[in-house]
Amino acid sequence: MQEKVRVVVDAMGGDNAPAAPIAAAVDALEKHENLEVILVGREEVIRTELARRVKTIPSRLEIVHAEDVIEMAEPPVNAIRRKKQSSIVVGMNLVKKGEADAFVSSGSTGAVLVGGQLIVGRIRGIERPPLAPLIPTENGVALLIDCGANVDARSSHLVQFARMGSIYMENVVGIKNPRVGLVNIGAEEEKGNALVKETYPLLKECPDINFIGNVEARDIPAGVCDVIVCEAFTGNVILKLYEGLAGTLMKKIKGGMMSSLRSKVGALMVKPALKKTLKTFDVSEHGGAPMLGLNGLVVKTHGSAKSVEISNAIGQCIQFEKQHMNEKIKEHLIKEKENN
């Protein structure tokens, strides 16, 4: 028999809550026999929404009431400290107490990041837990690590990002011997700012990762590596420029196609193919971003995530547990210690 995996889903977080997370929970339960879901949020809201979807509440679904909701604009540290009855705090406490394995939320990124650190807590030895979304590339996806809230990282943090990212891509995404690249402004070893110059030789010496050297931002979309290591400020710029540039380009392309009758007719014919292509290049389509290195898994889904994406994120949690990701991260920490 498969091991049970218990995932807490924030029923109140994101633009499409509560409908999207609740539909995702129902969908994921149908797909995964070994899954148990705990929906956290206002009980009456959850019950009403559930009643619209299922006749009886599924046996592997539990509801845990949380009166408060952390709004997107609230300062994260304050919100986590004060709103003890919010869905994020209540949900994360379930993970902390070992009553659940993972927590999935489309709510405030800041609050999820702060809660991950303050409530769920870091694995002993992990200096900084990174947020690591998958971003689309020409032929697949790559893990962008770190996009979190903690900027001004040190080189030792980046080395841990490279290690955890490799373990994640190999075990959860299924890419053998993932190629690790360090974001830099040139390909040569001596290029870059103080941080990357210090990090490069450390990564080169790591025996347990497949370090391919510096990667320039130009080559990231082509899929030159599977694990893109960078400091959070740079990661955030990359992630957000991906979103913004794809959006603006599409707007321009659509506008351009509407500029003549001939291209208007053509546009109608290419529309389905174009739509499909763009979907593969939408940052929000690639499941949730795991926050790695915590005592339990926290997954942040896009604020505008629909039920299918949240359901995929729940699937990621199952894979994460099945592969004993955190045990593998801990093994690496022990090896790291032995090597030093």
Added chain:
Amino acid sequence: MQEKVRVVVDAMGGDNAPAAPIAAAVDALEKHENLEVILVGREEVIRTELARRVKTIPSRLEIVHAEDVIEMAEPPVNAIRRKKQSSIVVGMNLVKKGEADAFVSSGSTGAVLVGGQLIVGRIRGIERPPLAPLIPTENGVALLIDCGANVDARSSHLVQFARMGSIYMENVVGIKNPRVGLVNIGAEEEKGNALVKETYPLLKECPDINFIGNVEARDIPAGVCDVIVCEAFTGNVILKLYEGLAGTLMKKIKGGMMSSLRSKVGALMVKPALKKTLKTFDVSEHGGAPMLGLNGLVVKTHGSAKSVEISNAIGQCIQFEKQHMNEKIKEHLIKEKENN
């Protein structure tokens, strides 16, 4: 009568040299009556190429022989120091000695940046001369300042970038009261790394710029500001991701359109409109990147620049001189000193 402007053009730099820079020189001379061009490079190569284009050498064109060429892959500092007879060193020396106003090259970016600092030299009071390309946005262009080779900038550098960028956009590109944004990972003042947190209040207090606050990378392509202020590492990531993402997206879109007969027919019909749209979003289409804050102007054109882009860059130099850009930068430095 208009003031004469003397521009040195590196005849040996870039993928399309010597044809592209020489054609650009001839074209620019036809367009601008007050222009004088000095072509620097191997004299016999220049004469042969010129003979293919014009019957007699134009009266406002001079050839200055330079035996050496700095290759793209050469370490810049070494190349500038050792190759005294290279087109870049000989050309920049003409600017230094006051025999020319500006230098345009499609050669090695590193060598142009190093040469700009070591040979042409900084304006007294300028701490660091930034490289500032124009990047395409939804409705126009924005100046990305700095994309240079000197990373790990200080906040005082960023303030000078904001000032010089504003003067450039207002006077050379013709945008009244240009909006200045600071690249950050959130819109709020308290967000960011140590550098931007220190820079934000300084920019807020600048009386002579139109500071609109933090900008996220997501909003850059939409054209949220005219002067994008950032440290060179971040600027380099933005510039190169712009190039890479646009390229990959187009490849995906083209591939997607070829996936069915229906979309293939449609693709033929939208092709001209699509091509036009993409041209407006090509980073290399927007003239040269000026290196600001030097005793003279240095403009770096894309390595793959064609003659039309180089000719446009020569046009930029004329506008730069006509607007007395460097005098304006110096005036600002005096004001800055008085305010402190």
